[in-house]
Amino acid sequence: MNRKQSIGTFLSNLLRNNNFLKILSVFLALFVWIYILYIVNPVNETVFDKVEVDLAFEGSVPDRNGYMYLMTDPNLTVRVTVSGSRSELLNLSKDDIKATLNMDAVVSEGTYSIAVSATTGNGNLKVTDIYPKNFTIEFSEEASREIPVHLTSTGTLPLGYEISEQTVSPEVITVVGPKKTVETISKAYITVPLTNVKENLSGAYDVSLVNEAGENVDRRYLTLSEESIEALINVHYSKTLQTTVAVANSFGGYNPSSFITVTPDLSHVTAIGPEKILSGLNELIIGEIDSSQITRNESITFPVPEIEGVTFDAEEISATVTISKDVTTKSLTFYPADIACTNIPSGKVPRVDSKSITIRIRGTSADLKKLTQQTLKCQVDMSESNGDGTYALRIAPVTSVSGVSFDVVGSYSVKVSVQ
Numbered sequence: 001m002n003r004k005q006s007i008g009t010f011l012s013n014l015l016r017n018n019n020f021l022k023i024l025s026v027f028l029a030l031f032v033w034i035y036i037l038y039i040v041n042p043v044n045e046t047v048f049d050k051v052e053v054d055l056a057f058e059g060s061v062p063d064r065n066g067y068m069y070l071m072t073d074p075n076l077t078v079r080v081t082v083s084g085s086r087s088e089l090l091n092l093s094k095d096d097i098k099a100t101l102n103m104d105a106v107v108s109e110g111t112y113s114i115a116v117s118a119t120t121g122n123g124n125l126k127v128t129d130i131y132p133k134n135f136t137i138e139f140s141e142e143a144s145r146e147i148p149v150h151l152t153s154t155g156t157l158p159l160g161y162e163i164s165e166q167t168v169s170p171e172v173i174t175v176v177g178p179k180k181t182v183e184t185i186s187k188a189y190i191t192v193p194l195t196n197v198k199e200n201l202s203g204a205y206d207v208s209l210v211n212e213a214g215e216n217v218d219r220r221y222l223t224l225s226e227e228s229i230e231a232l233i234n235v236h237y238s239k240t241l242q243t244t245v246a247v248a249n250s251f252g253g254y255n256p257s258s259f260i261t262v263t264p265d266l267s268h269v270t271a272i273g274p275e276k277i278l279s280g281l282n283e284l285i286i287g288e289i290d291s292s293q294i295t296r297n298e299s300i301t302f303p304v305p306e307i308e309g310v311t312f313d314a315e316e317i318s319a320t321v322t323i324s325k326d327v328t329t330k331s332l333t334f335y336p337a338d339i340a341c342t343n344i345p346s347g348k349v350p351r352v353d354s355k356s357i358t359i360r361i362r363g364t365s366a367d368l369k370k371l372t373q374q375t376l377k378c379q380v381d382m383s384e385s386n387g388d389g390t391y392a393l394r395i396a397p398v399t400s401v402s403g404v405s406f407d408v409v410g411s412y413s414v415k416v417s418v419q
Contacts, residue, residue: 044086045128050077053099053116053135062106068142070178070221076101076135080118084125096121101135111138140221143179146172147188149207149229155195157235160275165234170226173207177222186212190229197235198275204228237275240268245302245319246288251359252395253407256291259324259364260407266317273310286317291407297322329409330368333358334378339393339414343383350382353415359395363406375401380416389415 053076057063080097082089099118106112113134118127149168157163168190175182190205206228209217245262264286271278287302301318336352344350359378361371375398380391393412397404 043083044089045081045083046089046092048080048082048094048097051080051094051097051099051118052077053101056100057103060103060106062103062139065107066142067106067109067139068178068221070138070140072220078116078118079129079131080127081129082120082125083128084122088122088124092120092122092125097127099130101137106139109140111136140178140180142176143182144174144176145182145185146174147185147209148172150187150189151192151231151233152189153192153194153233155193157194157197160237160239160278161198161235162238163233164236164272165232167232169230169232173229174225175209175222181218181222184211185209185217190231192231192233194233197233198237200235201233202231204230236272237278238270238272239278239281241271241281241284242268243286243317244283246285247291248288249291249407251292251393251408251410251412253291253361253405254397254402255405256362256407258405259327259362260289260291260294261322261324262289262319263322264317264319266314269304269317270313271307271310272312273307277307277310284312286319289319289321292410294321294323295409324364326364327362328365328368329360329362330371331358331360332371332373332376334373338373338378340377340379341416342379342381345382345418348418351417351419352380353389353417357393357412357414359393359412360409361395361406362409363404367404367406370401370404371397371406374398380414382416382418389417391416 055069055074055076057069062069078099080099082092082097084092097118097120099116101114101116103112103114106114113136115134116130116132118130120127149171151166151168173188175185175188187210189208189210191208192201192203192205194201207224207226209219209222211217243264243266245264247257247260247262249256269284271281271284284305286304287300289300297320299318299320301316303316304312304314333356335356336354339352339357341350341352361368361376363371377396377398378393379396380393382391384391390413393414395408397406
């Protein structure tokens with residue numbers, strides 16, 4: 001058998017082999033499919049959904065002319081159909097497609113139907129359809145305003161509490177948006193709740209915008225430099241106190257305030273401080289006068305007393321001292337035997353060295369008639385040693401005339417030696 005006969009026999013046997021014929025059939029079918037797909041019918045289409053549209057607004061005609069687009073949701077998408085060879089389409093993704101809006105026709109305010117254009121970046125592919133083909137967009141002139149921020153409050157502070165200071169930061173915000181909307185803004189404010197607030201309050205609060213009628217401004221297309229504002233409210237407790245001046249006498253008497261009147265020029269003061277301190281105060285004693293030194297009507301100025309943690313709305317208060325016109329004076333002379341010593345040091349015997357001392361007392365004529373050397377006690381307190389043996393002399397009524405109003409006029413002392 002020669003070589004040609006051998007090849008012929010091999011091919012004849014191969015064609016009679018079922019397995020070979022099956023493989024050959026598959027191969028031929030694949031070849032035909034590829035031929036039809038890539039040679040006979042090379043053009044195909046693919047649809048891409050939800051392709052994002054780039055507004056391309058920055059630098060556009062309306063942007064350069066000072067307009068803005070009014071859209072609550074600028075995230076636009078379209079469906080794009082692309083045709084081309086299957087091999088090219090297989091390599092194309094949705095991210096390769098660039099969809100944009102052509103805004104060159106927007107030259108004034110108004111509502112426009114803006115066409116969408118799309119490209120694939122591949123010259124062998126063609127965009128055959130876009131849906132939707134247009135978007136309706138309103139354009140408006142853009143405006144900017146600086147608006148002061150006001151602070152308002154709701155609720156009321158507890159009784160006795162009030163605001164001493166309130167601040168906002170920043171004090172002014174910038175509002176950018178459609179001119180027709182920006183021009184309607186009458187007021188920008190924040191609202192702070194004050195119910196049951198007893199201490200300083202701080203925090204951030206949302207900004208509200210209202211028009212002249214007090215209605216909320218449509219903020220869909222507005223941009224605020226600050227959406228919330230920091231507020232600080234200082235709160236304090238305050239109470240109004242009646243001012244009084246105490247009347248006393250260094251050398252004796254009884255109820256001198258019945259004929260000596262002290263009238264503060266400022267009848268009330270406002271005190272600011274802790275509630276636990278001020279709640280127990282109803283009056284403020286601004287000072288005390290020694291009636292023994294008062295011989296005529298006069299005005300005396302008192303510094304407002306200091307109370308830790310408390311401040312007052314005045315630093316000093318003047319008071320007018322008035323002696324009743326019905327008051328007169330009377331002089332009484334006391335001798336050593338009439339002067340009693342109290343708080344005598346143990347084991348010591350005091351001796352009044354002064355021969356006599358005349359004391360002037362003051363009161364109404366009716367009361368002074370009841371006061372004599374016998375109805376008055378004249379004494380010195382030995383515990384009040386002053387180092388040179390001089391002691392202040394004090395006068396007090398005996399029990400039988402304790403209801404008589406009088407006081408001592410002037411200063412009196414005696415020498416007392418101790419043996």
